[in-house]
Amino acid sequence: MISYLNRYNNLTQRIITALIGGILVIASVAYSEWAYFGIFMVICVFTQLEFYRLLFMDGNVPLKFWGTVSGLTFFCLTFLIEKQIFPSEYYFALFPVMSVTFFIKLYKKTERKPFTNIAFTFLGTFYVAVPFGLLNVSAFSPSGIFDWQLVLGILFLHWASDSGAYFAGVKFGRTKLFERVSPKKSWEGFMGGAVSAIIISMALAHFTNSLSLFEWIGVATIIVIAGTYGDLVESLFKRSIDIKDSGRTIPGHGGFLDRFDGLLLSSPFIATFLKIL
Numbered sequence: 652m653i654s655y656l657n658r659y660n661n662l663t664q665r666i667i668t669a670l671i672g673g674i675l676v677i678a679s680v681a682y683s684e685w686a687y688f689g690i691f692m693v694i695c696v697f698t699q700l701e702f703y704r705l706l707f708m709d710g711n712v713p714l715k716f717w718g719t720v721s722g723l724t725f726f727c728l729t730f731l732i733e734k735q736i737f738p739s740e741y742y743f744a745l746f747p748v749m750s751v752t753f754f755i756k757l758y759k760k761t762e763r764k765p766f767t768n769i770a771f772t773f774l775g776t777f778y779v780a781v782p783f784g785l786l787n788v789s790a791f792s793p794s795g796i797f798d799w800q801l802v803l804g805i806l807f808l809h810w811a812s813d814s815g816a817y818f819a820g821v822k823f824g825r826t827k828l829f830e831r832v833s834p835k836k837s838w839e840g841f842m843g844g845a846v847s848a849i850i851i852s853m854a855l856a857h858f859t860n861s862l863s864l865f866e867w868i869g870v871a872t873i874i875v876i877a878g879t880y881g882d883l884v885e886s887l888f889k890r891s892i893d894i895k896d897s898g899r900t901i902p903g904h905g906g907f908l909d910r911f912d913g914l915l916l917s918s919p920f921i922a923t924f925l926k927i928l
Contacts, residue, residue, distance in 0.1 A: 722780025819843020878913030
């Protein structure tokens, strides 16, 4: 499949992959909460493994397997607790799972900087798995009902923001947004993403009953701002290890980190906005 797509230019690859991946994700989320759980669990695992692989490229030695187990534990716990299959006390199970990291590193006799690599192991869980777990928190009502419209709305807003920023940046981009980290990003692209997201938020308020217009616009604003920072943060990470894309798994988009970097920073803010404000 990847070799077939390599025949096309980057924009064509981007569109074809987005259509295929988008249909798969939309169908899974709309079908049932368990299909949503399955597809996002896979995305979470692959994204975290990709993050650890990049750390290895920079000479670090995080616990790739156990860090991913810790992240998967958090993701599964949030889903099962928010769905009210497990009581909230099960959150405590995460702490002994993560603490095993110290035990494992204790037996790595030849490692030069074990605590640095312990920190990077925890960073993989916090940076990748926690935001995906918080998406579970946003997805369920206080009574444990899965709101697939809300999940799809969050995804649509991300896609609208990304697409609007991409096309507006290509067409009108002149003023650099954050040249030191990402030379191609522009304020014109940012505004294009913002306009696209606001338009989609108004459509979501009209066609769904998950949130009010004010709440959808609030979520859209978070996605535009925090999602852009998420992209910049990932660009800073890639620049620090001198690579262009986090991987080649998703033709036209790079790797999983490239595709979901905006969600990683926006998800905590969305969950807070929906549950507290």
